[in-house]
Amino acid sequence: MKKVRWGILSTAKIGLEKVVPAMQAGEYCEISAIASRDRTQAEMAATRLNIPKFYGTYEELLADSDIDAIYIPLPNHLHIPWTIKALEAGKHVLCEKPIGLSSAEAQGLLERSKGFPHLKVMEAFMYRFHPQWLFVKKLIDDKRIGDVRTIQAFFSYFNDDPQNIRNKKDIGGGGLMDIGCYCISQSRFILSQEPVRVFGMLEYDEKMGVDRMASAIMDFGNTSSTFTCSTQLAPFQNFRVFGTKGLIDVEIPVNIPPHKATHVWLELNGKREEFVIEAQNQYTLQGEFFSKAILNNTSVPTPLEDAVNNMKVIEAIKESNLQGSWVMV
Numbered sequence: 001m002k003k004v005r006w007g008i009l010s011t012a013k014i015g016l017e018k019v020v021p022a023m024q025a026g027e028y029c030e031i032s033a034i035a036s037r038d039r040t041q042a043e044m045a046a047t048r049l050n051i052p053k054f055y056g057t058y059e060e061l062l063a064d065s066d067i068d069a070i071y072i073p074l075p076n077h078l079h080i081p082w083t084i085k086a087l088e089a090g091k092h093v094l095c096e097k098p099i100g101l102s103s104a105e106a107q108g109l110l111e112r113s114k115g116f117p118h119l120k121v122m123e124a125f126m127y128r129f130h131p132q133w134l135f136v137k138k139l140i141d142d143k144r145i146g147d148v149r150t151i152q153a154f155f156s157y158f159n160d161d162p163q164n165i166r167n168k169k170d171i172g173g174g175g176l177m178d179i180g181c182y183c184i185s186q187s188r189f190i191l192s193q194e195p196v197r198v199f200g201m202l203e204y205d206e207k208m209g210v211d212r213m214a215s216a217i218m219d220f221g222n223t224s225s226t227f228t229c230s231t232q233l234a235p236f237q238n239f240r241v242f243g244t245k246g247l248i249d250v251e252i253p254v255n256i257p258p259h260k261a262t263h264v265w266l267e268l269n270g271k272r273e274e275f276v277i278e279a280q281n282q283y284t285l286q287g288e289f290f291s292k293a294i295l296n297n298t299s300v301p302t303p304l305e306d307a308v309n310n311m312k313v314i315e316a317i318k319e320s321n322l323q324g325s326w327v328m329v
Helices: 013-024 039-049 058-062 076-088 103-113 131-141 175-191 282-296 304-323
Strands: 004-009 029-035 053-055 069-072 092-096 121-124 148-158 197-204 211-219 224-230 232-243 246-250 262-268 271-277
Touching: 004 013, 004 058, 004 282, 013 029, 013 039, 013 069, 013 282, 029 039, 029 058, 029 282, 039 053, 053 058, 058 076, 069 076, 069 282, 076 092, 076 103, 092 282, 103 304, 121 304, 131 175, 131 246, 131 262, 131 271, 148 175, 175 211, 175 224, 175 232, 175 304, 197 304, 211 232, 211 304
Parallel strands: 004 029, 004 069, 029 053, 069 092, 092 121, 148 224
Antiparallel strands: 148 232, 197 211, 211 224, 232 246, 246 262, 262 271
């Protein structure tokens, strides 16, 4: 069976601990090489994960003719520069979210990618491939809870380490970019719509200069979506959808455990029904879907236009906080 030969650009924690092992378990993914700016780190990672080749520079990995696709878990400010370099090297690219630091950057990547029509590029919102979310979207599309009127989402963790990349302002840190992007993406995904306008409130860490808590209202016309995300609150996540006939409650909307079943609750007429979603690794599924798009030369599940639109909402929320008023998206 033919597999896509993957190269991993950096030894970032999310790659080593979650994404790479999950992709190695896939049917269509072969992790062939890994690179770091520190050759020793690359060698250690390769040994740990049984990856055949390792490189001490990203450029060496991109020059490897045996690599078909690149996974990029670099810090936010490096996503688009290295995605473009990978495309120029003839590689398909799966890049971590958020795709860039601005919608203008994301739009620039979209336009640049059109020059490589034979290559696939996708932003890595892994939750979209888990059966939990496919089930929730079907409930919504089938009108099981009637017309969706409002959505409530929450996502938080605690990390006040100034050395952590999520807390560095100049490289795209902050809660809205790191986890608020999920709350935005999930509402857009299940509604299959874009918000018309937003209202946002951000609280910034006085020392690090990054947003540590963000709350927003997204107006989708006849439907609203509200969320709060924070990098300095007790860890918690939840996603609820309220319709004219009932509600849907998603137990673990983002960090879906790979080896444990999750639950979705559907409440209709005062009765609460529990649905058990079998355990699956969302990172494995993401790698498989993207690899199959390469092998079959089909469209990627999530096009770059979606990444651009998500960045537009993030920017509008930040602008609303500055203006203290609604901002059109």
